[in-house]
Amino acid sequence: MDLQSVLKPIEDARGLPNDCYISQDHFKIERDKVFFPNWAGVGFISDVAEPGDVCPVEFLGMPLLLVCNKASELRVFQNTCRHRGMILVDEPCHLRGPIRCPYHSWSYDYDGNLVRTPSVGGIGVDDHKNICPDELGLFEVRAHVWQGVVFVNISGDAPAFEIAHEHLVKRWAEFDQPYHLGGEASQFDMLLKTNWKLAVENYCESYHLPWIHPELNEISPIDAHYPIEHASYAGQGSENYRQLTNEKGKQFKDFENLSDIWNSQSEYISYFPNVLFGVHRDHAFAMLLMPQGPEKTLERVALFYATEDIDSPQNQDMLKENARIWQGVFAEDIGVVEGMQKGRHGIQFDGGKFSPVMDGPTHKFHHWVARQLTA
Numbered sequence: 079m080d081l082q083s084v085l086k087p088i089e090d091a092r093g094l095p096n097d098c099y100i101s102q103d104h105f106k107i108e109r110d111k112v113f114f115p116n117w118a119g120v121g122f123i124s125d126v127a128e129p130g131d132v133c134p135v136e137f138l139g140m141p142l143l144l145v146c147n148k149a150s151e152l153r154v155f156q157n158t159c160r161h162r163g164m165i166l167v168d169e170p171c172h173l174r175g176p177i178r179c180p181y182h183s184w185s186y187d188y189d190g191n192l193v194r195t196p197s198v199g200g201i202g203v204d205d206h207k208n209i210c211p212d213e214l215g216l217f218e219v220r221a222h223v224w225q226g227v228v229f230v231n232i233s234g235d236a237p238a239f240e241i242a243h244e245h246l247v248k249r250w251a252e253f254d255q256p257y258h259l260g261g262e263a264s265q266f267d268m269l270l271k272t273n274w275k276l277a278v279e280n281y282c283e284s285y286h287l288p289w290i291h292p293e294l295n296e297i298s299p300i301d302a303h304y305p306i307e308h309a310s311y312a313g314q315g316s317e318n319y320r321q322l323t324n325e326k327g328k329q330f331k332d333f334e335n336l337s338d339i340w341n342s343q344s345e346y347i348s349y350f351p352n353v354l355f356g357v358h359r360d361h362a363f364a365m366l367l368m369p370q371g372p373e374k375t376l377e378r379v380a381l382f383y384a385t386e387d388i389d390s391p392q393n394q395d396m397l398k399e400n401a402r403i404w405q406g407v408f409a410e411d412i413g414v415v416e417g418m419q420k421g422r423h424g425i426q427f428d429g430g431k432f433s434p435v436m437d438g439p440t441h442k443f444h445h446w447v448a449r450q451l452t453a
């Protein structure tokens with residue numbers, strides 16, 4: 079695959095070739111070169127909020143288990159028993175005892191230590207000289223939490239998250255504070271018939287605003303948007319953010335100690351590879367792109383707020399309204415991301431031509447992907 083034309087300056091560059099969006103073989107290459115060596119988003123910290131919460135995630139075929147341990151820390155393991163490789167947990171749940179394999183009941187604590195091996199030395203004999211529990215703990219996966227999202231580095235050799243994403247972490251340092259999920263009303267999923275990259279690309283740019291989001295464009299017009307371009311993230315900001323206010327004048331509480339720029343500014347960033355973020359003075363959201371195949375992507379959305387008691391009954395109407403607004407905006411994008419996917423089956427399409435003025439963030443993403451693939 080020729081990626082040299084993708085790596086050119088935007089004026090001369092082509093977009094990624096069609097195979098990057100439709101080929102099963104390429105999908106496997108991406109897993110190994112784009113997702114596993116980097117920090118990819120696989121869940122929300124709210125998926126495992128309490129000690130004993132466990133949440134299985136299948137990420138590009140890799141079975142993972144998110145666990146909240148007794149010290150309320152996140153651990154991520156391979157969701158695979160060290161005995162015969164059975165999947166340990168098949169649905170999110172809250173455990174009271176250890177993580178018990180359903181096959182022969184080998185059991186692990188929330189830090190992944192093997193703590194029980196019933197009858198491993200014969201009926202009623204729970205140990206054997208060849209079975210050394212210290213060597214048979216769960217395989218751990220490097221994990222990091224940022225902006226309410228659980229990131230993993232499956233290859234284990236990426237630079238630490240804060241180093242790999244230093245620029246973005248600094249950019250949004252003011253938002254590095256507790257995020258509280260707005261309860262059930264603030265989570266929704268969308269299954270899209272598109273490659274995950276087209277969701278990233280569409281989220282990067284504001285060029286489409288007047289045609290795809292005419293109502294949003296009235297409130298936050300295209301000329302109030304500015305592009306955000308960096309080697310490892312890209313997106314857009316708006317200088318015209320207006321908070322949701324109900325008929326009684328009630329608003330969500332702001333995050334603590336934000337500087338004045340956030341009174342009217344909001345930012346929307348595609349974190350490479352697979353998380354779409356938005357931050358505002360009074361709420362934030364994250365959208366995980368979970369590739370299900372070259373042409374299918376599950377989007378998991380969660381909205382977060384500043385106050386711990388956000389999910390209380392008196393807030394439900396506003397929480398639902400805010401989720402409804404965002405769900406409506408995201409739904410408007412489905413037609414274009416699915417339409418661009420269909421367009422990539424046209425054999426003459428050559429990756430397309432970027433507008434040097436309007437498509438800078440999209441080009442940054444293509445450039446980043448091409449660099450991963452050619453590394």
Ligand code: FES
Pocket residue numbers: 159160161162163164179180181182183184
């Ligand atoms: S496979 Fe897990 S106990 Fe046997």
Ligand SMILES: [Fe+2]
Pocket residue numbers: 280281286290291411
């Ligand atoms: Fe959009």
